Amino acid sequence: MEEQDKILNDVTQGDYKYGFVTDIETDIIEKGLNEDVIRLISAKKGEPEFMLKFRLDAFKKWQKMKMPNWAYLKIPPIDLQAISYYAAPKKGPKYESMDEVDPELIDTFNKLGIPLEEQKHLAGVAVDVVMDSVSVKTTFKDTLAEKGIIFCSFSEAVEEHPDLIKKYLGQAVPVADNYFAALNSAVFSDGSFCYIPKGVRCPMELSTYFRINAANTGQFERTLIVADDDSYVSYLEGCTAPMRDENQLHAAVVEIITMDRAEVKYSTVQNWYPGDKNGKGGIYNFVTKRGICRGESSKISWTQVETGSAITWKYPSCILMGDNSVGEFNSVAVTNNYQQADTGSKMIHIGKNTKSTIISKGISAGKSDNSYRGLVKVMPKATGSRNFSQCDSLLLNDTCGAHTFPYIEVGNKSSVVEHEATTSKIGEDQIFYCNQRGIDTETAIGMIVNGYAKEVLNKLPMEFAVEAQKLLQISLEGSVG
Amino acid sequence: MLSIKNLYASVEGMEILKGINLEIKPGEVHAIMGPNGSGKSTLASVLAGKEDYEITAGEITFLGEDLLDKSPELRAKEGLFLSFQYPVEIPGVPMVNFLKTSVNEHRKHKGLKELTAGEFLKLMREKMDLVDMHTKLTNRMVNEGFSGGEKKKNEIFQMAMLEPKLAILDETDSGLDIDALRVVANGVNALKSPETAAIVVTHYQRLLDYIVPDYVHILYKGKIVKTAGKELALELEEKGYDWIKSDNEK
Numbered sequence: 171m172e173e174q175d176k177i178l179n180d181v182t183q184g185d186y187k188y189g190f191v192t193d194i195e196t197d198i199i200e201k202g203l204n205e206d207v208i209r210l211i212s213a214k215k216g217e218p219e220f221m222l223k224f225r226l227d228a229f230k231k232w233q234k235m236k237m238p239n240w241a242y243l244k245i246p247p248i249d250l251q252a253i254s255y256y257a258a259p260k261k262g263p264k265y266e267s268m269d270e271v272d273p274e275l276i277d278t279f280n281k282l283g284i285p286l287e288e289q290k291h292l293a294g295v296a297v298d299v300v301m302d303s304v305s306v307k308t309t310f311k312d313t314l315a316e317k318g319i320i321f322c323s324f325s326e327a328v329e330e331h332p333d334l335i336k337k338y339l340g341q342a343v344p345v346a347d348n349y350f351a352a353l354n355s356a357v358f359s360d361g362s363f364c365y366i367p368k369g370v371r372c373p374m375e376l377s378t379y380f381r382i383n384a385a386n387t388g389q390f391e392r393t394l395i396v397a398d399d400d401s402y403v404s405y406l407e408g409c410t411a412p413m414r415d416e417n418q419l420h421a422a423v424v425e426i427i428t429m430d431r432a433e434v435k436y437s438t439v440q441n442w443y444p445g446d447k448n449g450k451g452g453i454y455n456f457v458t459k460r461g462i463c464r465g466e467s468s469k470i471s472w473t474q475v476e477t478g479s480a481i482t483w484k485y486p487s488c489i490l491m492g493d494n495s496v497g498e499f500n501s502v503a504v505t506n507n508y509q510q511a512d513t514g515s516k517m518i519h520i521g522k523n524t525k526s527t528i529i530s531k532g533i534s535a536g537k538s539d540n541s542y543r544g545l546v547k548v549m550p551k552a553t554g555s556r557n558f559s560q561c562d563s564l565l566l567n568d569t570c571g572a573h574t575f576p577y578i579e580v581g582n583k584s585s586v587v588e589h590e591a592t593t594s595k596i597g598e599d600q601i602f603y604c605n606q607r608g609i610d611t612e613t614a615i616g617m618i619v620n621g622y623a624k625e626v627l628n629k630l631p632m633e634f635a636v637e638a639q640k641l642l643q644i645s646l647e648g649s650v651g
Numbered sequence: 652m653l654s655i656k657n658l659y660a661s662v663e664g665m666e667i668l669k670g671i672n673l674e675i676k677p678g679e680v681h682a683i684m685g686p687n688g689s690g691k692s693t694l695a696s697v698l699a700g701k702e703d704y705e706i707t708a709g710e711i712t713f714l715g716e717d718l719l720d721k722s723p724e725l726r727a728k729e730g731l732f733l734s735f736q737y738p739v740e741i742p743g744v745p746m747v748n749f750l751k752t753s754v755n756e757h758r759k760h761k762g763l764k765e766l767t768a769g770e771f772l773k774l775m776r777e778k779m780d781l782v783d784m785h786t787k788l789t790n791r792m793v794n795e796g797f798s799g800g801e802k803k804k805n806e807i808f809q810m811a812m813l814e815p816k817l818a819i820l821d822e823t824d825s826g827l828d829i830d831a832l833r834v835v836a837n838g839v840n841a842l843k844s845p846e847t848a849a850i851v852v853t854h855y856q857r858l859l860d861y862i863v864p865d866y867v868h869i870l871y872k873g874k875i876v877k878t879a880g881k882e883l884a885l886e887l888e889e890k891g892y893d894w895i896k897s898d899n900e901k
């Protein structure tokens with residue numbers, strides 16, 4: 171019994187090991203949101219006119235919009251005027267060589283396991299590192315450039331490849347798509363851009379690592395990935411934030427566009443600070459992620475492991491335009507203590523013989539609420555299309571909640587949509603059985619949860635999968651019963 | 652090896668064990684019999700360290716140390732094994748992973764090197780032969796879709812893998828056909844040595860034909876009301892429990 175208490179203690183006190191703050195000089199603009207702020211952000215970044223227009227257009231539309239309230243979430247009022255919309259480490263904006271990088275910054279990312287020095291990197295992963303509002307470092311850029319691959323910060327892309335940005339920005343997520351996407355379009359400060367040319371298989375995993383550091387700021391980054399005909403890329407995203415008592419807003423947009431026979435795999439391990447065990451603090455994560463399979467036989471897959479954030483509102487989606495195109499959504503969402511998650515996917519079938527799969531594994535503990543929300547829509551012309559959805563919920567106790575909201579619309583007779591759902595509970599008996607075989611409770615929960623989530627974890631790139639496994643275990647320690 | 656003194660235990664405020672005394676020495680086999688609801692499984696659970704039960708009085712020492720202080724996993728690693736009356740299913744966790752983790756936790760505790768996958772599989776094959784365990788079972792998730800008999804066999808298989816000092820078998824023989832019964836008995840007898848001991852909870856004399864007990868105890872309403880040699884089991888088989896019940900009413 172004492173052992174149990176000890177585990178519980180370790181967990182509630184030491185679970186979030188990324189909660190430190192870096193003491194670094196930061197350039198933060200005044201709190202508040204108005205047209206001047208948007209002009210200021212654009213000016214600070216030295217953006218061309220078309221970007222300012224994009225932002226102002228978004229802002230105008232956003233002003234007429236309301237915060238969505240249809241999700242199964244209790245969202246406290248968010249004062250968007252109390253947030254600063256631009257924060258950047260002062261030295262910078264972008265480091266050309268390691269010597270210029272603030273040692274504090276290097277140290278920060280070392281602690282997070284993301285060394286900025288290329289030679290120290292996991293072989294085969296190129297990283298764009300975004301701290302608060304700006305990208306601080308992109309690794310392996312030259313190696314990639316040899317293949318014609320563009321991988322850089324969003325700001326750089328606006329400067330160096332304005333034609334591509336102009337052509338693709340806002341295609342998958344139009345500026346007025348939803349409240350948070352519109353807000354992001356107006357104020358986003360940086361992010362990553364990636365373009366894979368025709369016929370190129372990207373030789374390494376590309377990755378963006380997001381870190382919120384400054385207080386009283388929001389993070390609004392934007393990622394745009396374009397895969398031209400017959401190309402392939404696997405993209406990873408990771409994120410952490412310091413532990414703070416107040417909530418912080420993260421409203422990102424990710425857009426993916428695939429041309430004929432191109433494939434993009436997008437994997438996320440979302441580990442924003444979830445708040446403490448009493449529900450104080452934590453990130454509000456309101457993210458719009460959408461891909462368009464523009465070309466025939468192209469494929470987009472979203473794989474996410476969500477363990478962080480106080481509130482998660484996120485529906486990575488696929489618009490299957492090209493005939494025979496394929497969309498996939500694989501998700502493990504963990505909620506503990508007072509966390510709330512409303513997450514799922516939309517699969518919109520427009521092209522003929524399009525296929526989509528949704529695998530959602532919700533794991534709830536503490537007093538948390540975990541909802542799956544999904545839409546499968548097959549348009550009348552999308553004949554011969556198929557969807558399979560599997561939504562499973564695992565409960566660790568009687569005080570948490572799991573909910574499923576599947577919406578299905580099928581517009582023709584030759585398409586088939588299947589939906590399966592299960593709910594199960596980790597029993598004390600299962601834990602005791604493991605204990606009796608010499609396996610401690612922590613390891614037992616890890617084994618059971620990882621077994622349950624295996625189908626999704628297997629879709630992650632190798633090193634990421636290992637990290638995700640550990641994360642699942644840490645997020646849930648001491649939560650059975 | 653195991654010494655239980657004046658043990659009282661209750662669950663949800665209800666007293667189930669009411670002053671148990673039991674001494675088990677290395678090399679001995681003790682059978683515990685008694686009508687349903689007497690507290691046999693409760694005693695087994697208390698020994699294994701299940702949290703639901705509150706120990707209100709008494710003490711237990713195992714291998715010379717206080718047992719009640721220790722976590723269930725520590726008890727297991729120090730050599731206490733419980734073959735559950737109702738083994739649970741653990742979906743999503745492959746039998747092989749489960750057992751490998753279990754074996755290696757035991758080894759770590761003893762200061763031994765963890766087994767590699769190859770070494771583990773070799774050990775597993777050896778023990779599978781012993782209890783006639785089929786790979787179709789070890790390839791599945793823990794107990795998932797196992798028949799009642801297969802679950803019991805799986806308990807004995809795990810026991811063979813872990814080589815405990817004290818094995819507690821809670822009605823492992825219930826619902827087994829005669830072949831499976833022999834397998835269970837083989838598993839227990841293979842483990843038998845001057846350093847190990849077993850507690851066999853059973854309703855049937857037939858198991859005790861294979862596993863010959865040194866003592867037979869009758870547990871009734873939370874107390875051991877009678878202790879004798881193996882002939883007591885035969886007597887029970889003949890006469891049932893009624894005479895015990897009437898002797899102990901009032």
Ligand SMILES: Nc1ncnc2c1ncn2[C@@H]1O[C@H](COP(=O)(O)OP(=O)(O)O)[C@@H](O)[C@H]1O
Nearest residue numbers: 662663667686687688689690691692693694703
């Ligand atoms: N977890 C529990 N909650 C409530 N009652 C219990 C629990 N475990 C055992 N009991 C009760 O304790 C008594 C003894 O049960 P048990 O030890 O399983 O007996 P046996 O194994 O001898 O058949 C029964 O009356 C049973 O209902």
Ligand SMILES: [Mg+2]
Nearest residue numbers: 691692693736
């Ligand atoms: Mg029983």
